[in-house]
Amino acid sequence: MPCYVIYDKDRKPTGHMCGDLGPHCSNCGSGGDNLCDYPVGDGKTCDRSLCGYHSAEVAPDVHYCPAHHDEWLKFKATGGVKRELENVVPFKKP
Ligand SMILES: [Zn+2]
Numbered sequence: 001m002p003c004y005v006i007y008d009k010d011r012k013p014t015g016h017m018c019g020d021l022g023p024h025c026s027n028c029g030s031g032g033d034n035l036c037d038y039p040v041g042d043g044k045t046c047d048r049s050l051c052g053y054h055s056a057e058v059a060p061d062v063h064y065c066p067a068h069h070d071e072w073l074k075f076k077a078t079g080g081v082k083r084e085l086e087n088v089v090p091f092k093k094p
């Protein structure tokens with residue numbers, strides 16, 4: 001029977017729970033509530049299972065694992081999203 005680690009709000013393991021509760025989070029021993037929705041090509045997504053703590057919600061019902069959330073933040077920081085928007089909407093200089 002799989003066992004899951006229970007964390008308190010400060011991320012200290014407070015105990016564990018055993019039972020058939022689905023996949024583990026791929027980043028800790030907690031239960032995986034979400035899957036990483038980051039596209040990895042071929043119409044596939046990363047699909048790593050993630051607990052609430054390790055899933056970053058980037059849009060309603062779209063979750064990224066910590067590694068992919070990092071990539072996404074870098075992509076945004078380099079202006080990737082802005083450039084895409086500017087291709088759709090004519091960019092006017094003030
Ligand atoms: Zn986790």
Ligand SMILES: [Zn+2]
Nearest residue numbers: 036046065068
């Ligand atoms: Zn991922």
